[in-house]
Amino acid sequence: MEARRRLRCSLLLALFVAGMAIALAAQTTIAEQVQVGPPPLRRAEPPSPRATAAELEQQGDDLRGEKAFLDAIDYFRAALAKDRNNARIYNKIGISELQILRPKEARKNFEAAIRTDRQYAEAYNNLGTAHHYEKNYGKAIKQYKKAIELRQDSATFFVNLGAAYFAKKDYREAMQAYAKAIQLDPDVFEHTGRTGVTLQVQTREERARYAYLLARMYAKTGQSERSLLYLKRAMEDGYTGMKKVYEDEEFTELRKDPRFVALMATKTVAIPE
Numbered sequence: 001m002e003a004r005r006r007l008r009c010s011l012l013l014a015l016f017v018a019g020m021a022i023a024l025a026a027q028t029t030i031a032e033q034v035q036v037g038p039p040p041l042r043r044a045e046p047p048s049p050r051a052t053a054a055e056l057e058q059q060g061d062d063l064r065g066e067k068a069f070l071d072a073i074d075y076f077r078a079a080l081a082k083d084r085n086n087a088r089i090y091n092k093i094g095i096s097e098l099q100i101l102r103p104k105e106a107r108k109n110f111e112a113a114i115r116t117d118r119q120y121a122e123a124y125n126n127l128g129t130a131h132h133y134e135k136n137y138g139k140a141i142k143q144y145k146k147a148i149e150l151r152q153d154s155a156t157f158f159v160n161l162g163a164a165y166f167a168k169k170d171y172r173e174a175m176q177a178y179a180k181a182i183q184l185d186p187d188v189f190e191h192t193g194r195t196g197v198t199l200q201v202q203t204r205e206e207r208a209r210y211a212y213l214l215a216r217m218y219a220k221t222g223q224s225e226r227s228l229l230y231l232k233r234a235m236e237d238g239y240t241g242m243k244k245v246y247e248d249e250e251f252t253e254l255r256k257d258p259r260f261v262a263l264m265a266t267k268t269v270a271i272p273e
Contacts, residue, residue, distance in 0.1 A: 044071040047078035056082070057089055060096075069096045087117035094126055103133040121150035125157050132164055140164040155185035166210065178217050186223065189214060208237035220250040227251075228259055235263075 044063055047056055060075035076093045080086060094109035107130045113123035128143030144161040151157065162177030181188050215230035235242060245251050245264070254260050 043068055044075075047075050051078075053079045053082040053086070053089075057086075057092070060092060064092070064096055064099075067099075069100045072096045085116055087113040087120050087123065090116060091120065091123045091126060094123075094130070098126070098130055098133065101133070103130040106130045106133075119150060121147045121154070121157070124150065125154075125160060128160060128164070132160070132167070135167070137164045137168045141168075153184060155181040155188040158184065159188055166206075166213070171209075171213065175213060175216065178213065179220065182217050182221055182223075186221070186226075204237050208234050208239035209241075211237060212239050212241065215245075216248060216250045219254045222253070224254055224257055224259070227254055228257075228263055231260075232263060 044059075047059070051059070056075050056079035060072045060079060063069075063072035063075060073093055073096045076089050076096065080089045080093070083089065090109045090113035094106040094113065097103075097106035097109060107127060110123050110127035110130060113120055114127065117123070124143050125147035128140040128147065131137075131140040131143060141161060141164045144157055144164060147154070147157045148161065158177045158181035162174045162181065165171070165174035165177060211230045211234035215227045215234060218224075218227035218230060231245065246255065251260075
């Protein structure tokens with residue numbers, strides 16, 4: 001009996017000590033935890049009511065360049081309140097909305113820009129981009145074509161048109177659009193900008209096919225180095241149709257290049273995600 005009593009007391013003491021330890025640990029953990037809140041979405045001072053529309057628009061441009069998109073929208077709207085018929089400002093609000101992934105709001109502003117100026121090619125292009133974000137590729141193509149009708153010298157418009165066809169898996173039309181883009185600007189696929197709207201191919205399979213398509217484009221226009229660069233990217237992304245490089249007529253001249261032979265001989269291994 002005495003032994004059982006001592007054992008029971010020992011168990012109770014152990015449970016008490018364990019409970020105290022847990023309680024102390026919990027208090028320490030809570031005291032030492034740091035809760036990180038979301039970063040402030042707005043970090044600029046409110047727009048000054050004394051500023052001119054041009055000054056507010058410029059501040060909005062600066063904020064958008066710093067990726068402070070909500071602040072930029074505030075300034076653009078303040079500028080618009082002083083210059084109601086400015087299609088350019090509607091367009092900039094739409095771009096900012098699109099950059100924070102609000103395509104519905106972006107569309108409304110691009111449409112307002114078009115109502116204000118029916119000849120505003122960039123607004124049609126950006127409206128197409130908003131539709132593209134929503135995966136409405138047919139509508140996107142329609143708007144890109146309207147933009148091209150107004151400005152046939154914009155490589156960007158043709159790139160976006162090609163991207164929409166690419167998303168629809170209409171690779172023949174995509175190839176034609178990309179070829180026109182390269183004809184207008186050989187460096188079009190290398191451009192980047194802090195305030196631009198860029199469409200990106202999402203899946204690895206799409207990236208690989210996209211790279212191969214660009215390799216064909218550059219090979220067709222005799223730009224061997226760029227063609228080889230995109231062929232390598234296609235291989236790194238595991239493009240499964242690489243054997244076609246020996247069949248596609250665009251690569252006829254490139255196949256004679258020793259660098260092509262060396263690239264194919266390396267049998268580049270796909271880079272893991």
